[in-house]
Amino acid sequence: MVAAGKMPCESIGLDCQLFVSEQASDEKRMQIGIVIVAAGRGERAGMEDGPKQYRRIGGSAVIAHTLEVFLTWHRATVVVVVIHPDDRDLFEKAIARISGADRVLTALGGATRQQSVLAGLEALATAEATHVMIHDAARPFIDHALLERIAARLDAGDEAVLPALPVFDTLKRGVGGIVQETVPRDGLFAAQTPQSFRLPTILQAHRDAAHAGLEAFTDDCSIAEWSGTEVKLVEGSPDNVKLTVRRDIIMADQRMAGATMPDVRTGNGYDVHQTEAGDGVTLCGVFIPHDQGLKGHSDADVGLHALTDALLATCGAGDIGDHFPPSDPQWKGAPSRIFLARAAEIVRQNGGTIMNADVSLIAEAPKIGPHRQAMRETMAGILEISVDRCSVKATTNEQIGFIGRREGIAAIATATVIYRDGAS
Ligand SMILES: Nc1ccn([C@@H]2O[C@H](COP(=O)(O)OP(=O)(O)OP(=O)(O)O)[C@@H](O)[C@H]2O)c(=O)n1
Ligand SMILES: C[C@](O)(CO)[C@H](O)COP(=O)(O)O
Numbered sequence: 257m258v259a260a261g262k263m264p265c266e267s268i269g270l271d272c273q274l275f276v277s278e279q280a281s282d283e284k285r286m287q288i289g290i291v292i293v294a295a296g297r298g299e300r301a302g303m304e305d306g307p308k309q310y311r312r313i314g315g316s317a318v319i320a321h322t323l324e325v326f327l328t329w330h331r332a333t334v335v336v337v338v339i340h341p342d343d344r345d346l347f348e349k350a351i352a353r354i355s356g357a358d359r360v361l362t363a364l365g366g367a368t369r370q371q372s373v374l375a376g377l378e379a380l381a382t383a384e385a386t387h388v389m390i391h392d393a394a395r396p397f398i399d400h401a402l403l404e405r406i407a408a409r410l411d412a413g414d415e416a417v418l419p420a421l422p423v424f425d426t427l428k429r430g431v432g433g434i435v436q437e438t439v440p441r442d443g444l445f446a447a448q449t450p451q452s453f454r455l456p457t458i459l460q461a462h463r464d465a466a467h468a469g470l471e472a473f474t475d476d477c478s479i480a481e482w483s484g485t486e487v488k489l490v491e492g493s494p495d496n497v498k499l500t501v502r503r504d505i506i507m508a509d510q511r512m513a514g515a516t517m518p519d520v521r522t523g524n525g526y527d528v529h530q531t532e533a534g535d536g537v538t539l540c541g542v543f544i545p546h547d548q549g550l551k552g553h554s555d556a557d558v559g560l561h562a563l564t565d566a567l568l569a570t571c572g573a574g575d576i577g578d579h580f581p582p583s584d585p586q587w588k589g590a591p592s593r594i595f596l597a598r599a600a601e602i603v604r605q606n607g608g609t610i611m612n613a614d615v616s617l618i619a620e621a622p623k624i625g626p627h628r629q630a631m632r633e634t635m636a637g638i639l640e641i642s643v644d645r646c647s648v649k650a651t652t653n654e655q656i657g658f659i660g661r662r663e664g665i666a667a668i669a670t671a672t673v674i675y676r677d678g679a680s
Pocket of ligand 2: 369446447449474476498500
């Protein structure tokens with residue numbers, strides 16, 4: 257249905273590219289651009305932890321959730337995000353892991369939401385869009401079903417569309433803590449976003465309002481109403497709440513966390529060391545008396561080396577040689593538990609929880625079975641996880657090849673890690 261392509265553009269704020277999609281013929285007449293306003297300070301939510309649109313809910317910034325919904329909606333052509341000039345770093349960090357984020361255009365916002373929207377509309381006007389959906393970054397629970405309901409109204413020719421829900425509470429007007437009157441709620445609706453328009457209509461209305469010095473509009477439909485445009489109501493979504501106060505963010509975090517798919521990653525590792533004359537080998541942290549030793553810069557523990565690589569692989573952190581180069585004399589004869597502990601630390605620093613560690617040892621001798629439990633307990637101790645999450649298996653090489661000739665011992669390992677925030 258949609259073939260996405262890139263088109264270079266002049267960025268207003270940051271380097272960027274426009275996201276352009278070729279619509280199927282039935283939708284070709286309409287190009288729906290998106291403006292997401294994210295330049296507010298979020299004072300009502302408290303500024304101690306930064307503007308609310310960059311606070312984390314369910315492991316990602318609020319704005320990342322919002323943006324993802326639009327970037328994955330097949331009818332969105334151009335996406336403009338309006339940011340505060342002080343928030344460039346916060347924005348880039350927040351969207352770094354979103355697929356398609358490199359195709360987002362940014363503009364710089366103003367002191368009021370109204371000014372920020374106008375900046376976004378002006379940016380959109382330079383791109384190919386016939387219609388626009390204007391959305392609050394602070395409404396991360398927007399969904400495709402609501403976008404489709406609104407788009408259907410635009411397809412039908414409506415100039416201005418407002419998603420809204422009827423007000424169910426009894427409404428009071430109060431002054432100084434005293435109720436003055438009960439306000440009839442019949443016909444009253446709570447306005448949501450994305451408020452959606454034919455682009456030339458709302459752009460002109462916004463420009464006219466600004467020229468007239470009218471700066472107190474809190475939403476875009478008010479401006480359309482002021483300009484004499486008929487605004488059609490569509491049913492909003494009860495989930496599409498705006499995060500306004502601190503409690504909203506806490507609730508949103510709990511809700512997102514419950515809904516977020518776990519980010520489960522697996523990594524594998526392999527290691528081999530040559531045998532040499534000696535009196536024993538260290539495998540998975542356990543010394544086993546034997547008629548051979550293992551040659552290596554450290555203690556040559558192939559099991560823990562393979563597992564170290566497997567863990568590093570779950571967060572793209574390179575391999576054991578990157579962190580503990582064999583050329584570095586400080587690792588001479590080092591116990592390999594140091595390497596594994598460091599890999600576990602790196603995983604945790606990236607937001608990972610180690611779920612499982614599995615090592616297969618491939619050795620003609622010594623016999624591993626009698627030591628397997630001690631090995632599992634050693635691994636569990638180093639990784640600080642329970643023993644039932646650690647596994648050690650062993651096999652001979654059926655007397656074939658270098659392992660079969662007792663010239664070396666090898667290990668392969670698999671690690672499973674769940675990441676909360678996405679590894680960085
Ligand atoms: N100057 C502004 C003010 C608001 N917004 C955006 O408009 C949306 C809705 O505004 P609101 O919830 O009022 O956000 P804030 O202005 O940030 O909040 P507060 O009034 O509590 O400071 C938010 O996504 C906000 O970032 C904006 O882009 N530019
Ligand atoms: C646009 C809006 O989200 C619709 O409900 C709302 O008007 C923003 O107003 P606020 O007063 O800045 O919260």
